[in-house]
Amino acid sequence: MAVTAEVDVAAMLRDPHDTYARLRELGSVVHVPALQRHLVVGFAACRAVEADQATYSADVGGSGATMARALGATPMLRRDDPRHAQERAPINPGLRARSVRASWAPRFEHNARLQLEVLRGHGPERAELDRDYAAPVAARNLVDLLGLREATPEQMERWSHAFIAGVGNLGDDATIWARCDDAQREVDDHLDALLPHLRRHPDASMTSALVNSGLDEAAVRANVKLTISGGLNEPQHMVTNTVWALSRHPDQRDRVLADPALWPVVFDEALRWLSPIGMYPRETTRATVLDGVELPGGAALGVVIGAANRDPAAFGHPDRFDISRPERAHLGFGSGVHLCPGHWAARIAIGEIAVPLLYAALPGLRTDPRRDEAWSGWVFRGLTTLPVTWDPA
Template sequence: MTTVPTINDITLAELSENPYPIYARLRKQAPIAWVPAANIILVTRFDTIKYIDTHPEFFPAFNPQSLQIRAMGHSMMRKDGEDHRLERAVLQKSVNSDTIQGYWMPRFERIVDELIDGFRDKCEADLFTDFAAPMASLCLMEILGLTNVNWQDLCDWSQTLMDAVGNYGDDPQIWARQQQVSSLIDKALDQMIEIKRATPDPTFISQMANSETLSLEQIRANVKVIIGGGINEPRDATCTALYGLLSNPEQLSLVREQPSEPMWGKVFEEAIRYCAPIGMYPRRVAKDMELEGVALKRNDQLGLVVASACHDEKYWDHGDRFDINRKRCTHLAFGTGPHLCLGFRTARMQVGQLSVPSLIARLPGLRLNPEKAARFGGWVFRGPLSLPVKWNL
């Protein structure tokens, strides 16, 4: 048994620029490693991460040092056991299969079509800012039930909360902005709670406001978690899927020739494997133990790098390539175990059935703009920062 190795030559800037070569090195040389720049022990192999996520008795989600709790309050994402199950059960009613297909899909389809109608005649756009960001924000406003704000503010709030959750460098300006945004969210939420109590519907806020088990503090924390993760996942998955297809003409031709739901499902799953929108999340060590030959101490902070797990050589050859023809293998982009992402079915519908197929179908000759390169960034949360494209009338 060895102590946790320390890797000093990794910087946050390098991780944000392109973390995947760093992850490959860690998987090979130090799959459980203390990285001082991130102030956390990074775990980078698929099997180890899956073991941790499916054994919450040894690696609980609750952590009094959690940046997420500091940024958003104590939501269900940082709870374990019965406390977690009870809160999740309240929200689950909004995203079961019947509600997604019968209630949310028509509303999301209208949003997608109206956004495309707004720029279709221009023949050029940045699909990150002109489509994916407003699409994800408008859809989240609907499913959350926070319709008394505008989509631009919700995008800004989401990014501010994500910056705070990923603030491993402890930047005081990020915390100051987080506090401002938190107050704005609380004000908007308090208004909608009263409305939803009077007129219940399938939205998240309605389900929580009309539950007899959740306090105002619990509602506020869970709403902030949903705002944080509910925009970046569908936004970034949409842009990543499009980037992958437009960068690989033979794969683009294949989905155009076979535009079936299973084919679009492959596109979605490969996109979030190729670039997991949530690249890392934390867990705490409950007691002194040995893991993969490494000695861990009680209250050690672990960062489960699912973005690395999704490129693990044991399961994927050439994991840095976008390839919808891969043999199906379960990835960890949605996590696993009791904290499997609550919105995974909604994201599959939103991206795999609506946003990406609609753009490919309605923008003839859609292609990357050769004069403006697409940009990716981030590591705790990673995705395209811009996706300039052109198409024909």
């Protein structure tokens, strides 16, 4: 049986890493009654879960049911193979590294430069990186990737926040459902016009790939909404996380500024150290043993990659941000068949374009300690406010 532990959820929302360290000391799989699930906090155990979808299903109750409610149908993220592979196959070719560089990198740079002028316009005394750059850049990129031609970045941000709140609405809050339903109707209104157009005039967008793949329309709509819910959060937070990390490690910031070839390494280490997607659910399909812990069939699991990515059994000095550490795959984008399909888009759009552009355009870019910053979350975690400054021209 798993060790049982209590956690302070409010403290985890502020900063979960002390809790993660305590749980890892108890075992790689810990039962947490307050969260009504077993938390998988060890690196090897998380990898084992993702390697065996026959035993650890993505088609879960609880948050799986709220995701279907939030998005109007069950998307690929809450399906196992072969259905998961069938729904994912249409978008895979367009999200490979070569395709992203050829089709999307110029647009990503255009969006970043457009928003850079907004950030610069606020000046080094008033600029706030999340509001003025990170969130709008991620939203603009997502509008383009999905081909939602009539949608605005502001709408994309609002829809994403509403869907994420709905997916996590285990308390059945009516206000959250009302916001979520409004977002669902608005996205469906856009798709009502867009899907027939894309059937006649296919393009390079993800929505075009989905609608021309032979999938039923409910699956197309659910997976567009899934991409809206998840495709903004991680890229947005990776902009602010990276700047925050480099501001606290000026020696490593100076290294990458002297050698821009290190930017992909910086992105990967920031993703490991400050995992924006901290946890996702799985459910056992049968009685099993995970890293020595007996689990019954139907057990609700939380795969805590935010904890696994700082597991001392996998990474030396894991609580340090260190771009010199030996290369080892982390779990920032998940793993196995559910590895995030947009990982190359995020790496290129943020790690190779949006963040390097900031440092090239704004000499001395750093966080501004004169103004307050704010973090939030552990299931999804990131900076919600990050004041920045730079050297005057």
